[in-house]
Amino acid sequence: MASPSSLLSQEQIQCICLDIFTSPISTPCGHNFCMACIGGYWDSSDVCQCPLCKETFYRRPDLCINRTLKEISEQFKTRLSLFEEQYAQPGQVPCDICTGSKLRAVKSCLVCLASYCQTHLEPHQRVGTMKTHKLIEPVSNLEDRLCKKHQRVLELFCREDQTFVCVLCNETDHRTHNTVPAERECTEMKVSFL
Known part of the structure; x- marks a missing residue:
């Protein structure tokens, strides 16, 4: 899967809050911000100006959500989320x-x-x-599932010694012991603990 950033970089759809736009608006000077970010910036200042280019507006502009930029931001978030899930x-x-x-x-x-x-x-x-x-x-930890002595998969469980063993261990050291398939023992242990 190609990276979502191969077509568009996160910086291109990132607000001054350093997050991908949420309810993006465009100011009269052409810069884009989250509606909450620009609103909060203007509420905390006596002058209504663009935080990036410092263009001053003599009255606070009416702001509308930039629907195209909103769709692009939402698609980018979705693709980024799917992309990150795979790693x-x-x-x-x-x-x-x-x-x-x-x-x-x-x-x-x-x-x-x-x-x-x-x-x-x-x-x-x-x-x-x-x-x-x-x-x-x-x-x-696949190496922990190998018998240290025979380098074989631990596919059996010795109930007498309460340990996992390989087929060769079962034929030698554990041949008289009660052994069962490891999967069965794990299933039974999980059921008994519920």
């Missing part, structure tokens, strides 16, 4: 494949041990061998 924010898992600004991951793969944005996830939905990979909700 990983603090606390969200970033895509491991993206370079530069990282998009927000939508899935993590337990086989590839990587997290993917919607674009980079596409091969997992199209390529036959990748369709069988285990995809989960995005997590930032």
Whole structure:
């Protein structure tokens, strides 16, 4: 998705309050402001003048909302919001494949041990061998889901030791223990805590 600023910069539709115009008006000198900002500026001054070019108006101009600029500002806010939603924010898992600004991951793969944005996830939905990979909700600590001893995914839960184990651990150290699929145990634990 192209940046909304590739067509129009935020500075072009930004008021002196440093926010995108809200109820924008145009003064007789051609400058634009939020209606509340210019009203507040003129209310606090004895002289009615433009804050940018300092042109003085001998009587306070009647102000009407600039409908075209209002539509442009609203569209820009919407596009900016959608654009920012796609990028990983603090606390969200970033895509491991993206370079530069990282998009927000939508899935993590337990086989590839990587997290993917919607674009980079596409091969997992199209390529036959990748369709069988285990995809989960995005997590930032994929390495914590690996067995330290065997470097395999922790897909089982040992109820006796109350720990997650890999298939090889299950066949050796935990072979006589009661183990269940990790997903099932997590589901049961969540249900029992409700």
